[in-house]
Amino acid sequence: MFTWTQTITAKVLGVGLLALLMLIPLGQINGLVAERQALRDDATARIAQGWGGAQTIGGLVLAIPTQEQVAVAGTTTTATRMSTEIVLADTLSTTANLTVDKRKYGMYEAPIYVAEVHISGRILPEDVRTFEKASNATWLGNKAELRLLLRDAQGLKDISVTIDGKPRRFASSTDRMGEFSVVSLPVDLAAQGDTPVNFTVVAHIAGTESLRVLPLARSNTVDIKAPWPDPSFAGALLPTSRDVRSDGFAATWHMLDLNRDYGQHWDAGNDKVDTRLAASAFGVDLYQPASVYQQNERAGKYGLLFIALTFVAFFLFEVLKRLRVHPVQYLLVGGAMATFYVLLLALSEQIGFGWAYLSAASAVVLIVGGYAAAVLDTWRAGAMLGGVLALVYAILYGLIGAEQYALLIGAIVLLAVVATLMYLTRRTDWYAYGLPTSTRTTETP
Template sequence: MEIHQTETNNKKLLTWFKSSITAKFVITGALTLLLMIPLSLIQDLIKERETRQQDVVSELNDKWGNEILLYGPILKVPYKTYQESVIFNEVTQQTEKKQSTQLKYAYFFPKTLDINADVKTTLKKRNNYETTVFAADIATSGSFEIPDFSSKSIAAEDIVWEKATLEIKTTNLKGLKSEVKLNLNGNTYNFETKANGNSQLDALESSFIALEDLPNTTTRSFDFKLAYNGSKSIRFIPIGKLTNVQMTSDWKHPKHTGSFITQSKRTTENGGFEANWKLLHTNRSFSQQYFRVLPNLNQYAFGTDFIIPLDEYQQSERAAKYGFLVIGLTFLVFFLIQTLSKISIHPFQYLMIGIALIMFYTLLISISEHSSFFKAYLIAGTAVIVMITLYSKSILKNLKFPVLIGTTLTALYSFIFVIIQMENYALLVGSIGLFIILGIVMYVSRKIDWGFDSAQPVVG
């Protein structure tokens, strides 16, 4: 009798489980969470491929030329300092004073500094990976005023003018494609590489400046040109009392960065940009001259990053972040159709649909490595939508619901594509879209009875 009662209760429990909306919803939710495991593996795959891309890009950039940080010229003038020491003379048994002379260096920045940078960009590819590199022609001109040694009480006779030089600080010496020559007061001075010591920047130093070219009695003008192969960015440090920088390029996606904003910028006819910076010495918190040690001024750099705003891996990663939303909403559509139409859908069929949705991301990554992201997204999305629509036709036994599912998936994938293309308005558009989707789901599900129906088991 007890065995028969147990079997009866089990049958009632199974009947309730098959017909209960709540039970079906729980199973659908559990399958959605289960599919997060392969989705997380897909996200790991995207990161792995992106890391590989970054390694290849770094190798390409290193061979072509890395980022550029440039400032100079700097007038470097040695001066004498004296130090007295007391020594004991063992012969006379008396102490004696001895004076030693040491050379220290004073550094003076230009009075005016005008920089004109013309940058031409090129896409470099290796296998499935690409990076942006550029060739930059940088023309610099300006003037030096008479150095002021009075603030340190340095006597005129202690200034070693005949050993004064000029220095240019820069990165990416490998990318330099021209000899470094500077015209000062009508005469040309060559530069040689100098050991950078602990500095992050390399130094180029000129030969000794002729006395007649020095700004020791009057202002002297200078100009020089540099040609670089570089990548990633170009930045400058505003060491002039008045610094003017103009940069033009054919790159369509500039990102102006650093401690100072552009004075003006505009888009050129070829889709590139023209940007201008104008800075006074009062706009920054460092001096026009330094004695003994030249500080690290990298924090004051400004310029432009030449970046690809969203490459295929970044876009694929952003698309995968919406994977939970796609799977959850697709299952929700099937669940609502199943509930409202009383058509039975087996958990295995939900699983097949979920795996098809996961396959979208593997198709997207693999195709985008050989084509544009848009084409990859279109091909992968179309393939998955057609597959799920045809599969749902065999499940739902009519044409109306499969068309609804195909239309819903098309709208959902289109919505996600729009979001991942945006940068500034992605959160706003995504929030509005999700709010509308929530409203539609609430409206469609408003008449569903979530309580236990008549088939619920009675144990006793």
């Protein structure tokens, strides 16, 4: 007995529902990719914990204790309030040469480096006098200190400093400036007189994935070099010049005090400046282009589309060849294609994304092609569907690799697919499909 479930409309709705049902395993797979990415990030954090994290360096800055008599609320007495005034340098020149390597934690790896950093600059005595005159507090210049700021002091492997040509030595400090650790050395401004404080710092700093510099002067010049072919220039300022090659990069930044949102001096207790200080950093991240998790995530975004295209291919064979394919068989094909993403993720962590993609795609093409040949009872149909699926995976690989042109390529491919479907079904009598044989009209060739 002929029922409405045998109509083409019911079949199309059923296939569409099955395609939407595949969102469940695809969602689980996307969650698995995010979980593995989190494990990789945790491994990177553990590497950084033992080696040195993402580094930010800045300095030297002048820290001057101040004292001021303030009235005690509700009384006629006064009390001495102690604070620290921060004064920045007039000029800073920072050069960093990075030696880069990769460190593994389990099966995960992250780029690490040791940076040989040279910092030179000067602090002007007239700046100190000008800022002191504008203050109501008494500045204790004989108790001042020079501070070097560093995000992760654990990564500091070696450091030397000269002040006015004389070698000095840093000492550890419990003080912090915002989120930055501090090493310091004392300096007597009274003995310095009208002579600028000229300094040179040479440090070897270990870090992971990122190096940034704080613009703690009126005029800041920064040069960073590393044998890394894929730098990502990040932070508050892009380099004024850069040279990126397959064997490494070199970049130069120049920043003025006018380009940042804090001045040449402030009270060390100013929380707003502490926040702005970190936001003003700039530098480079050792970017790993299209990591396996990024590539798996991109592949998953097209999962439903390509499963739907495969269902459409099966549906066309069913319509054009007058065959019958059961919904369970559609589900099995969809399950095989969903398994592709799990296999791709698992293999890409071990052998790299390219080989993993080839292996997973080949396995699914063979499985689906062989299954189609058995279901449709013709090896030709199975070979054709396998070829279509192989083409689909080739297109998907191209979309994953084309970061900037993925949308354009995807739109063209989708238009081509729709045009092909319209061409192949241009003479199909959709009203006749699914009707009993005795009631079908003869199709005009």
